[in-house]
Amino acid sequence: MSEDPQRRPRRETVTYATALGDGPVPRPRPHHAPARSEISEQTTLGHTYVRSLMRSQLRAALTGLGALVLLVGSLPLLLALPAPEAVVWGVLGVGVHPVVWAVARWYVRRAERNERDFTVLVER
Structure with a gap:
């Protein structure tokens, strides 16, 4: 049973795998990002990352x-001005809230942005 060389399927060597023909297959990401392992192993670099997050959160809180x-601390000065009682109660009851x-709201959004930036840094 000799096969005709013309009927034999042509052999191909795959040198570069593609995903559905769209391009190269992406490499799997490492299981632990380097920054994450630095933090979990409590190295000096990990300590620096965490301190940076804490500093940015503290800066937002102090701001x-x-x-x-x-704004609120200046209310006694504002209320010391001669004004009708209705204006005083209006400022205290409605204006402060x-x-x-x-x-x-600004603080919460800023804190969430700081955490999101930190997460991106760690997962990079």
Whole structure:
């Protein structure tokens, strides 16, 4: 049973695998990113990463606190001005809450952004 060389399927050597013909197959990501292992192993570099996150969170907290002190802390000066009682109660009852809410919202968004940036740094 000799086969005709013309009928034999042509052999091909695969030298570069592709995913569905779209291009190279992406390499699997390492199981632990280097920064994550630095943090979990508590190395000096890992300590620096965590300290950086803590510093940025502290900076955001102090900025929010400073804004509250300036805005809400100045209320006694504002209320010392001669004004009708209805204006005083309006400022205290209605005017303070949106300011506190806006500062709190800014702080939460800033803290979440700091954490998201840190996560991107660690998972890179």
